[in-house]
Amino acid sequence: MTATVPAGTGLDTGRLFAARLQAVRARPYLATALFALHVVESRQVPTMGVDRHWRVYVSPAFVARTPVEELAGVWVHEVSHLLRDHHARSDRVARERGLTGRGERLRMNIAADCEINDDVYGDGLVRPEGAVTPQWLGLRDGELMEDYVRQFRLGPLLGDLAWLDCGSGADGLERPWDLGPDGAHGLSEQERDGVRFRVAQAITGRPGSASAGWRRWAEEVFHPPQPWRELLGAAVRSATSGAGAGEDYSYGRPSRRSAGLPGVVLPSLRRRPPRVSVVIDTSGSVSDAELGGALLEVAAIARAVGGRRDLVTVLPCDAAAQAVQPLCRAEGLVLTGGGGTDLRTGFARALRTRPGPDVVVVLTDGQTPWPDTRPPCRTVVGLFSRPGTRTWREYDPEYRPDAPPEWARVVTIG
Template sequence: MTPAPPGPLNLDKLFAARLQAVRARPYLATALFALHVVEDRRVPTMAVDRYWRVYVSPGFVDRTPVEELAGVWVHEVAHLLRDHHGRGDRIARLHGLTGPAERLRMNIAADCEINDDVYGDGLLAPEDAVDPGFLGLPEGLLMEEYIRRFRLGPHTAGLAWLDCGSGADGLGREWDLGPDGAHGLSEQERDAVRFRVAQGITGRPGNTPKSWQRWAEEAFHPPQPWRELLGAAVRSAVSGSGAGEDYTYGRPSRRSAGVPGAVLPSLRRRPPRITVIVDTSGSVSDGELGSALLEITAICRAVGGRRDLVTVLSCDAAVGVAHPLCQAAGIPLVGGGGTDLRRGFARALRMRPGPDVVVVLTDGQTPWPDARPSCRTVVGLFPRSWDEDDPRGRAPNTPPAWARTVVIGSAAPAR
C-alpha cells in the first residue's frame, strides 16, 4: 500500500520547536526569529538561503520530534550567522572548487564546525548529525580547516542526502527564491542580526559555548591591522604631550622623596578623546555604514569602554550633529549627497574640548584638508575596486601623508 503524501506544513509544531530552541539558546533569539519559513516539498529536511529564508519539508516536520526540530533550527541559523555561504564562495574561488560534490564537502565541513558543541543542554542531537568524530577529526576547528582534512569517498557515501541549502555552502538550489524573492533580508539587515547576536554574547557570555564566544569576538570581529593601528594611535595619544590635565594625590609624585615631610601630587593622565568622522555620502553603501558602526564599537573598546570620550560626526558635503557615543547601533548616520570631509575635520577641530585622535571612516572619494590637523589622524578606507574604463567610475583620492591609513577588512599593511 502506497503511503499517503504528507499534508500541509505543521506550523504549530515547527514554531513550538523554534520556541524550545530560543529557550535553550536565548542568545540566538534575534537570529531565530529573523528567519522566514517557506514550505517546499523539494527540500530533504530543512535548508536556508543567504537571504535568511528557511525552506522546510512538511514530511520532515511530521516525522521529527519537537526536541530534534529545535536542534535543527539552531543548526540552520548557525550556518547563516557564521557566514558559511560567503566563506564557501571564497574557498571555491581560492581553490577552484566547482560542482555539487565540492559544495557537499563544504556543507559537511560547515556541519563539523557547528555540530561539535551545538547539541546538549536542552537540544537533542539527531541520529544522523555529522560531527568531526564521524570523520575521525578533532573538535573545535573551523570550516576552512575541516575541508582541508578530508575528501569525499566511501566513508562519506551515506551523506549524499545532506543538504542544508545555499546558506551553508553558497551554491544555489532549485527552490531558492533569490535576492528578489519575498521576505529576504537585505545585506544591512543581515549584518544587523549578526551584530545583535554577537553583542548579546559578548555582553553576557555566561555559559555560552566557547565556539560562539570565539565567533562573537573573532569570527565576526576578526583581528585586523586596522584595529591594531587604532590601538597604537590611542596609546600614542595617551602618552603624548598634553595628555595630562590635572594633579591628584591618589598617587603621590616620585619627587616627594626629595621633599621630606611633604606629599606632592602626581600628574593625572586622562584617556584620549576620539572624534569619529563617518563618510555618509551617496558613494558609501548601507553595508559599509553597518561596518562603520562595528568599527565605532571597537573604538569604544580601545578607550576602555568610556563612551563619553567618543564623539561621532556624520559628514557628506555638510556635517551632521555631533553625537556622544551612547550605543553604536543607535547613532543616526545622515547623508547621501556629495562628499567633502574637510567640513568634518573643521567641525571636529572646533569642538571643545578638542579631540586627541580623529578617526575617519570613508571610501576615499573626498578632498582632504591641505594642512595637517593639530591631532593625530587615522583613516579607515572602505575597499574599492575602480574600473578606469567605466565613465561612471571615480578613483579614490589618496589620503594625505600625515594620516595613518589602512583598508578596513584588509590584511594589507597599514601606511
C-alpha cells in the same frame, strides 16, 4: 520578523514553531536570529535548509516525523550557518582553491556542519539524528570550516552523506527551490548584519551561557580580522597622495602667474614622486619572525609608491638610530639592533635625511616613547600584533606601552 506560512499547505506549523520556541529557551542569545528566519514550505528539500537571504525551506514530511526536541536542534543548526556566513566563506574557498561541482560543495557543507556541531548541542538542546561531527570523521573539535575542508575527501563517505543538504546558505550553491534575491521575505545585507550584531551583543553580554565556538564568533563580529597588508598599503598610498606630499616648486615650467608680472619668472608647483622613510624597530623585544615580516612590508611599501625603490629608505632603530639604507632589495637590508627601544631617535634621524621624506612609516611592537610633537610629514604606524595574554615585558608585568599618537595612522600587522 515573524514567520508565517499559508494555511492548508500540509506543514505542521504548530509543531515547527513549538520547536523554535524550545530552541530559543535553550539558546536565548540566538532568539533574534531564530525569529528573523522566514519559513517557506518546500517538498523539494530533504529536511530543512536555508538560503543566504535568511529564508528557511522546510519539508512537511520531515517535520511530521521528527520529534520536537530534535527539530529545535535543527533550527539552531540552520541559523548557525547564516550567522557564521558559511555561504560567503564557501564561495571564497571555492575561488581560492579552484573547487567546482556539487561534490565539492557537499564537502564544504559537511565541513561547515563540523564547525557548528562540535559544541552546539547539549545543555537543553538535543542533537538531531544523523548530525555530522568532527569525531565522526576522525577530526579534532574546535576548528573552522576552512580547516576541516582540507582534512577529508568524500570517497566512501558519499554514500552515507549524499542526503545532507542544508541549502545554499550553508555552501553558497543555489538550489532549484531558492527564491533568490528578488523573492519575498528575504533580508537585505544591512538587515542580516544587524541580526548578527544583535546576536553578538547577546553573547558578549552573558558570555558564560555560550559555547567557546560562539564566543569566538561574537568576538570576531565586534573585532573582525583586519586585512592588514591591504590596510597598510592603502594607508601609505593615502599619505603619499595627500595634499603637500611630493609637492615642490620648480622653474622647469614657469607659473602661469608670470604673465601678470612682466620680467619676473615665477616657479610653478609641481608634483614629484613622494619619498618614504621606513623606520624598523630592531629592539630586543621584536622577534626574528617580526623582523622578517617587516622586510615583507618594506617590499609592499615599495609597491604602494609605484615600485620606485629609489624613493624608499630604511632606518633600523632600537634605542639609537642606525645608518639610513637605500632600498635596493629587501633581502639585502641589514637590520642591526637588539637593545632597548626609543624610536624618537629614529624619527629625528629620518627627518634629518636630505631630501626629507614625505611620509614616515614605523614598523614596531609599540614598546617605545613617541615624539612629543607632530612631525612635519605624514606618519603611518604598523604595529606587530601580540597575543592578549602575553605581558609586554616579562620582568615588569605592570608595564604597558604608550599608545601611538593621534596624528599617526595605525595599522595592526599580522
